[in-house]
Amino acid sequence: RSSSGLGHRPLKAGITGSPKGIPSEESRTEINSIDMFYTYILKSEKNGSYYYGSTQDIEQRLRNHNSGKVRYTKGHMPYKVHYFEVYQTRKESMRREKFFKTIDGYNWLKLQKII
Numbered sequence: 001r002s003s004s005g006l007g008h009r010p011l012k013a014g015i016t017g018s019p020k021g022i023p024s025e026e027s028r029t030e031i032n033s034i035d036m037f038y039t040y041i042l043k044s045e046k047n048g049s050y051y052y053g054s055t056q057d058i059e060q061r062l063r064n065h066n067s068g069k070v071r072y073t074k075g076h077m078p079y080k081v082h083y084f085e086v087y088q089t090r091k092e093s094m095r096r097e098k099f100f101k102t103i104d105g106y107n108w109l110k111l112q113k114i115i
Helices: 023-029 058-066 092-101 101-110
Strands: 012-015 036-044 051-057 077-089
Touching: 023 051, 036 058, 036 092, 051 092, 058 077, 077 092, 077 101
Parallel strands: none
Antiparallel strands: 012 077, 036 051, 036 077
16 A cells, blocks of 8 residues: 555545636546546635535536535635545545545555645
8 A cells, every 4th residue: 555545546636726616527527427436625714624525426416515404514615625635436436435534544645745
């Protein structure tokens, strides 16, 4: 196992710079977003807290978080996508989310200056 928590590398990763806080259309079409799975980190614009998750539809998931439909994030809205990685399978994406939620994952994110 690699120190980044996965043996496989993501198809794409990046810190978002779009005003809506979602990966740009160009970055999504570069990798053919159909049947792709995202591991993402949201950042609260209210208090700077982070939320880690995974989904197949990152735009809809962000809308769910920002509309108060997710109990954990409801009190920290609004959010924007701070960082994301794209994987071919749900299993890889969920494994990466689980890694981010560990102390090793936290340390890796800090070391990479992602959070």
